[in-house]
Amino acid sequence: MADIKQVAIVGGTHGNEFSGVYLIRRYQRQPELLQRQSFHAWTLFANPQAFAANKRYLDADLNRQFRRDDLDNPSLSNYEQSRAKVIDSVLGPKGSPHADLVIDLHNTTSNMGPVLILTQAGDFYNQLAAYVKMQMPEAVISCDEDHLSAEEHRLLCTTGRYGVIVEVGPQPQSVIRQDVLEQMHSMTQHILDFADLYNRSELPELPTEVEAFRYLHSIMLPLNEQGERLGMVHKHVQDQDFKAIQPGDPIFTLFDGGEIRYEGDSVVYPSFINEAAYYDNNLAMSLNEKVTLKISS
Amino acid sequence: MADIKQVAIVGGTHGNEFSGVYLIRRYQRQPELLQRQSFHAWTLFANPQAFAANKRYLDADLNRQFRRDDLDNPSLSNYEQSRAKVIDSVLGPKGSPHADLVIDLHNTTSNMGPVLILTQAGDFYNQLAAYVKMQMPEAVISCDEDHLSAEEHRLLCTTGRYGVIVEVGPQPQSVIRQDVLEQMHSMTQHILDFADLYNRSELPELPTEVEAFRYLHSIMLPLNEQGERLGMVHKHVQDQDFKAIQPGDPIFTLFDGGEIRYEGDSVVYPSFINEAAYYDNNLAMSLNEKVTLKISS
Numbered sequence: 001m002a003d004i005k006q007v008a009i010v011g012g013t014h015g016n017e018f019s020g021v022y023l024i025r026r027y028q029r030q031p032e033l034l035q036r037q038s039f040h041a042w043t044l045f046a047n048p049q050a051f052a053a054n055k056r057y058l059d060a061d062l063n064r065q066f067r068r069d070d071l072d073n074p075s076l077s078n079y080e081q082s083r084a085k086v087i088d089s090v091l092g093p094k095g096s097p098h099a100d101l102v103i104d105l106h107n108t109t110s111n112m113g114p115v116l117i118l119t120q121a122g123d124f125y126n127q128l129a130a131y132v133k134m135q136m137p138e139a140v141i142s143c144d145e146d147h148l149s150a151e152e153h154r155l156l157c158t159t160g161r162y163g164v165i166v167e168v169g170p171q172p173q174s175v176i177r178q179d180v181l182e183q184m185h186s187m188t189q190h191i192l193d194f195a196d197l198y199n200r201s202e203l204p205e206l207p208t209e210v211e212a213f214r215y216l217h218s219i220m221l222p223l224n225e226q227g228e229r230l231g232m233v234h235k236h237v238q239d240q241d242f243k244a245i246q247p248g249d250p251i252f253t254l255f256d257g258g259e260i261r262y263e264g265d266s267v268v269y270p271s272f273i274n275e276a277a278y279y280d281n282n283l284a285m286s287l288n289e290k291v292t293l294k295i296s297s
Numbered sequence: 298m299a300d301i302k303q304v305a306i307v308g309g310t311h312g313n314e315f316s317g318v319y320l321i322r323r324y325q326r327q328p329e330l331l332q333r334q335s336f337h338a339w340t341l342f343a344n345p346q347a348f349a350a351n352k353r354y355l356d357a358d359l360n361r362q363f364r365r366d367d368l369d370n371p372s373l374s375n376y377e378q379s380r381a382k383v384i385d386s387v388l389g390p391k392g393s394p395h396a397d398l399v400i401d402l403h404n405t406t407s408n409m410g411p412v413l414i415l416t417q418a419g420d421f422y423n424q425l426a427a428y429v430k431m432q433m434p435e436a437v438i439s440c441d442e443d444h445l446s447a448e449e450h451r452l453l454c455t456t457g458r459y460g461v462i463v464e465v466g467p468q469p470q471s472v473i474r475q476d477v478l479e480q481m482h483s484m485t486q487h488i489l490d491f492a493d494l495y496n497r498s499e500l501p502e503l504p505t506e507v508e509a510f511r512y513l514h515s516i517m518l519p520l521n522e523q524g525e526r527l528g529m530v531h532k533h534v535q536d537q538d539f540k541a542i543q544p545g546d547p548i549f550t551l552f553d554g555g556e557i558r559y560e561g562d563s564v565v566y567p568s569f570i571n572e573a574a575y576y577d578n579n580l581a582m583s584l585n586e587k588v589t590l591k592i593s594s
Contacts, residue, residue, distance in 0.1 A: 022529075022552065025552070026552055029552075029553070054576070054577070109469040109472060170469075172406040172467075172469040172470065172573045173469065173470060173471075173573060174470075174573045174576050175406060175571050175573045175576065176526075176529040176530075176571075177529075177530075177532075177535055177571065178529050178530065178531065178532035178535060178550050179532050179535065181529070182532075229473075232319075232473045232474075232475050232478070233473075233474075233475065234475065235474075235475035235476050235479075238474055238475060238476065253475050255319065255322070255323055255326075256326070274472050274473075274474065276469045276470060276471045276472045279351070279471050279472065280351070
């Protein structure tokens with residue numbers, strides 16, 4: 001396996017998620033925070049236009065524009081589709097990338113804490129997860145490792161040879177919370193440390209396995225036939241990201257006073273509960289299963 | 298003093314504050330929740346266009362358009378300035394209003410809990426505050442009673458003979474939290490109960506005084522000469538709405554690592570700490586003094 005030589009740290013992929021924007025500004029002012037012995041690290045401000053407009057995006061969600069086929073399609077031409085092609089030319093091109101590791105910085109309004117999201121499977125990712133969890137026990141590992149090939153993935157970070165998301169919440173859109181900014185900085189620093197130790201074959205002894213939450217599917221708010229919302233996330237589920245939901249547990253409260261219970265046949269673990277950015281699509285939360293990632297030594 | 302005969306409950310003055318929108322929808326479906334013996338109560342959806350756009354407003358903040366002079370000025374013609382004139386014709390006209398009591402429903406991203414905001418001084422308001430606090434001890438009373446005459450006030454609720462704001466947080470913009478919706482419903486019901494008991498001279502024995510927070514002024518985030526933010530709300534202040542700030546306490550953390558301390562010469566109590574909607578103007582928080590409202594029997 002080749003070394004990690006180029007590391008890109010990306011902020012502002014969503015213009016109203018402020019922590020990443022302010023963290024890369026800090027790294028630009030204090031480049032020593034990015035310096036490691038074995039690689040070159042640099043920053044990219046993905047969507048300054050959306051940040052200036054104080055919106056998630058201008059025309060379309062930038063973090064859904066990175067399928068290889070879409071990047072190769074010049075008729076996909078709105079602002080974010082165009083910006084994605086530029087970013088791919090800088091970090092990628094996807095499939096033969098300039099960046100060996102892309103760290104994309106995000107916020108959520110959900111009570112998820114500091115989350116490391118892995119987009120692919122492999123020893124590198126599992127060792128990274130184990131290292132981050134060892135350094136930062138409050139970190140949560142989330143994975144979505146075998147649903148899509150890198151070619152098919154729509155996420156910005158999949159332009160790199162390796163790509164991860166640092167997702168920290170709860171933080172309202174268009175706000176900077178010091179605690180959230182510090183958690184994002186800590187996790188990013190641990191990832192940089194890992195890559196350097198990995199390159200130099202100086203990783204500490206890692207645990208043999210690490211707990212992670214593997215994405216299953218998203219569920220929608222209850223809607224009527226006209227698409228109007230009939231209810232909301234149940235108050236017993238609100239803020240309980242990554243806490244078990246048992247079959248039969250209430251998950252929605254209807255505005256008419258009723259409840260909807262979870263009808264699956266096994267325990268699931270929710271994430272992105274009541275995320276503001278997902279209301280446009282009436283997504284209520286993501287559901288995950290708990291898995292164990294095995295660490296090769 | 299004449300009776301309260303007409304009560305208007307207003308939701309959606311800001312289009313991305315969802316609790317009020319969903320609460321007035323509930324009251325439209327269940328009008329028995331508004332019915333009281335001694336008055337007629339009805340609902341108004343103040344800015345459905347902004348709600349449809351999932352924004353605070355389209356052109357200008359609707360809740361700043363209700364100065365009498367502005368309402369009388371036809372050249373103030375953008376969407377919210379026009380809508381304000383229509384709302385004044387329904388609830389007001391200010392100075393000789395149709396509505397005896399206007400209850401305007403709002404959310405904040407700040408950790409303020411359920412807050413009753415009084416916009417003017419007087420026995421009615423003080424008795425209302427005492428009654429609400431008696432029924433709902435977790436409620437906070439906020440007042441801004443002698444800075445502006447009703448004529449000069451820019452707030453929607455000042456169109457009525459009496460006007461109050463029910464302000465509940467924390468809730469991210471464009472999200473419905475069940476706990477916040479229930480607090481807003483409870484406080485609104487207590488206000489309606491009060492008005493009915495007041496009309497019928499059947500108020501219970503009220504305390505002789507009630508604690509409130511009186512608005513002093515707002516303070517801005519630290520900025521450089523180009524207007525760029527140099528820091529953020531200190532993590533020891535974040536979420537500590539209505540908790541004392543002593544002279545010398547840190548209030549901002551600078552991105553370069555420094556701190557800014559509060560330089561006033563007396564204790565103050567912050568509110569609207571890190572409110573997302575105030576970032577456009579770089580407002581960091583409001584400062585209040587603690588006061589005692591005297592209740593006439």
